[in-house]
Amino acid sequence: MFFKKKEKITKVFGEELLTCPRCNIKMEKLKKGEIIIDVCKKCNGMWLDAGEMGKLAEMAQELRKEAKKEIKDDEKEEEAASQQSEPLEDDLKQKEGDEDGKEE
Numbered sequence: 001m002f003f004k005k006k007e008k009i010t011k012v013f014g015e016e017l018l019t020c021p022r023c024n025i026k027m028e029k030l031k032k033g034e035i036i037i038d039v040c041k042k043c044n045g046m047w048l049d050a051g052e053m054g055k056l057a058e059m060a061q062e063l064r065k066e067a068k069k070e071i072k073d074d075e076k077e078e079e080a081a082s083q084q085s086e087p088l089e090d091d092l093k094q095k096e097g098d099e100d101g102k103e104e
């Protein structure tokens, strides 16, 4: 449980807060992983650097991949349940038998 790596969104303190260009109020700095986002509570606007934008896009893509993988895994499980394959042990036994019996 303690090792489960999940990035939490945390507040960032001690850094200069940006002012929302729309509302002209101080925005909150939030941190997720290594990305720091400035969020305006009033208009829900998010402000980030160009570099941060790229990272966010990467993260979004990763999340989408993960989601797809999870769906695929679910499908696989259903497949495995419907068509039961031969147990691997039988293959091993057959091989051993071939080695013992001489072919010529």
Ligand SMILES: [Zn+2]
Pocket (backbone or CB within 6 Å): 020, 021, 022, 023, 024, 040, 041, 042, 043, 044, 045
């Ligand atoms: Zn605002």
